[in-house]
Amino acid sequence: MTDALHDPDPAALATLALHGGGARPAPTDPVSPAIITASSFHADPASIGFSAAALEGAPPPFYARWGNPTVALLEERLALLEQGAGAVAFASGMAAVAALFLARLKAGDHLIVSNVCYAGVAELAHDLLPRHGIAVSAVDTSDLAALEAAIRPGQTRLIHIETPANPILRLTDIAAAAAIAHAAGAELSVDSTIATPVATRPLVLGADHVIHSLTKYLCGHGDTLGGAVISRDAAALRSLRTDSLIHYGATLSPFSAWLILRGLETLTLRMRQHEENARAVADFLQSHPAVERVLWPGLAQGPQADLARRQMQNFSGLLSFVIKGDGAALAQRMAENLRRIAYAVSLGKTKSLIFHIPTEELLASSFHLQGKAAQDYRDVAGRGVFRLSVGLEDATDLIRDLEAVL
Ligand SMILES: *Cc1c(COP(=O)(O)O)cnc(C)c1O
Numbered sequence: 001m002t003d004a005l006h007d008p009d010p011a012a013l014a015t016l017a018l019h020g021g022g023a024r025p026a027p028t029d030p031v032s033p034a035i036i037t038a039s040s041f042h043a044d045p046a047s048i049g050f051s052a053a054a055l056e057g058a059p060p061p062f063y064a065r066w067g068n069p070t071v072a073l074l075e076e077r078l079a080l081l082e083q084g085a086g087a088v089a090f091a092s093g094m095a096a097v098a099a100l101f102l103a104r105l106k107a108g109d110h111l112i113v114s115n116v117c118y119a120g121v122a123e124l125a126h127d128l129l130p131r132h133g134i135a136v137s138a139v140d141t142s143d144l145a146a147l148e149a150a151i152r153p154g155q156t157r158l159i160h161i162e163t164p165a166n167p168i169l170r171l172t173d174i175a176a177a178a179a180i181a182h183a184a185g186a187e188l189s190v191d192s193t194i195a196t197p198v199a200t201r202p203l204v205l206g207a208d209h210v211i212h213s214l215t216k217y218l219c220g221h222g223d224t225l226g227g228a229v230i231s232r233d234a235a236a237l238r239s240l241r242t243d244s245l246i247h248y249g250a251t252l253s254p255f256s257a258w259l260i261l262r263g264l265e266t267l268t269l270r271m272r273q274h275e276e277n278a279r280a281v282a283d284f285l286q287s288h289p290a291v292e293r294v295l296w297p298g299l300a301q302g303p304q305a306d307l308a309r310r311q312m313q314n315f316s317g318l319l320s321f322v323i324k325g326d327g328a329a330l331a332q333r334m335a336e337n338l339r340r341i342a343y344a345v346s347l348g349k350t351k352s353l354i355f356h357i358p359t360e361e362l363l364a365s366s367f368h369l370q371g372k373a374a375q376d377y378r379d380v381a382g383r384g385v386f387r388l389s390v391g392l393e394d395a396t397d398l399i400r401d402l403e404a405v406l
Helices: 012-019 069-082 093-104 119-132 143-149 175-181 233-246 254-264 267-286 305-311 327-337 361-365 370-379 395-405
Strands: 087-092 110-114 135-139 158-161 187-191 209-213 226-229 290-296 318-323 355-358 384-389
Touching: 012 069, 012 175, 012 267, 069 087, 069 226, 069 254, 087 093, 087 233, 093 119, 093 158, 093 187, 093 209, 093 226, 110 119, 119 135, 119 158, 119 361, 143 175, 175 187, 226 233, 267 290, 267 318, 267 395, 290 305, 318 370, 327 355, 327 384, 327 395, 355 361, 361 370
Parallel strands: 110 135, 110 158, 158 187, 187 209
Antiparallel strands: 087 226, 209 226, 290 318, 318 384, 355 384
C-alpha cells in the first residue's frame, strides 16, 4: 500500500499496472490474481466487531460489501497508479461520483461542477443534489476567472472538474483549479476517466480526489462496469468506504475487479496505441472536406494545445468531430454501413465506437445551459458532435471505414 504521495519515475507506471499492490508472494501463490468470490470470511472475534464504526482503514476480509481481497488488490493498484493514499472501488463510475458527492457535501454546501461533463454527472448535480439541500453552480472551468468568480466563500466545499471533458474534450488546468479550491477552503475532484493515469496524475498536480469510470480505458475491453475514487487523504477514504460501500452498498463485484485487473496489465501499451491511432484518424478527418472541425487534445493547432502539452503525457484515444452536413443522416449511414467501428455509446475499449450527440438535446436534458454558456458550447459543437473512441484496430481500416460513410 502507498504510504505517502511519492513520485516514482514515470517509467514505473507500466510496472505498477502489472505488479502494484498485494503482499509479497510466497512459493505456491498464484502468479496471476485469483478471484475470491466469497461474500463472508472467517472472523477473529478478538479483533473485529460487528458494526461499521469498528472499522479502521482498509478492513480485513469480513463481509464482501465492506471489502474483498480481489477488489482490495485492484484498489491498491489504482492508488499506486494515481499516487493516492488509497482507493475505494465502486460498481460503476456513476456510483463513484455519487458516493464522492454525498460523502463530501451536506445540506447548505455549494458544489461547482464543470458545465461540460459526462451527462450522467451533470444530471446528478443539477437534478438530484438540490433535493438534498446542496447548491450547485455549473461553470466553464477552463475559464479560471469564471471559476474563481463562482466561489461562494465559506459555502463552496467542492469543485468537480472533468478533463478532458466529454464530449468536446475541453481541458481544465488542474493545478490552477486546485489552487483556487484550496484558497477558498474547498476540495478539488477530477474525473480523469478520459485521460487515465498514463496521461495525467491529478493528485500530483494538487487535486484532492481522482475519479475513474473503470468501465472505460482502465478495464479497456468493454466487458464490465466499475468505478473508483482515489484520494490523497486516508480519512476521506475511510468515510467514503463506510458511507458508500457499507451503507449505500454500491460495491464492485470480485469478478469485475478481476477483469479490470487483467485490463490494467496492458494499460500503458494500449494508451500508446490509442493515441497513435487517434492521431492518424484526426489527421484524416481534418483533411476531409465534409468535416467542419476536429476536437482532440493532441492537435498541434488546438485552442488548448499548450495546456494539453503541459498536463497530458498521452492524448488518449477519444476525439469528436463536427460535420458540415446533416448529422442525423450521417448517424444513420454509420449505423447501417460501418464495418469496423461500432455505432454504440461508451468509450475506452479495444474496439472502436462512434456515437452522434446532438447539441440541443444535450443542452436541454443534461447540461441545462442557457445564454452565453449555451452559445459557447454551440460555437464548438455546432449542431452535434460525433464522438469517436478510437480503438486498437489498424488505423488504415478505421479511416477506410469512415471514408466510406462521410
Ligand atoms: C462513463 C463515464 C462516467 C460514468 O461511468 P459508468 O462506469 O458508466 O457509470 C463518468 N465520467 C466519465 C468521464 C465517463 O466517461
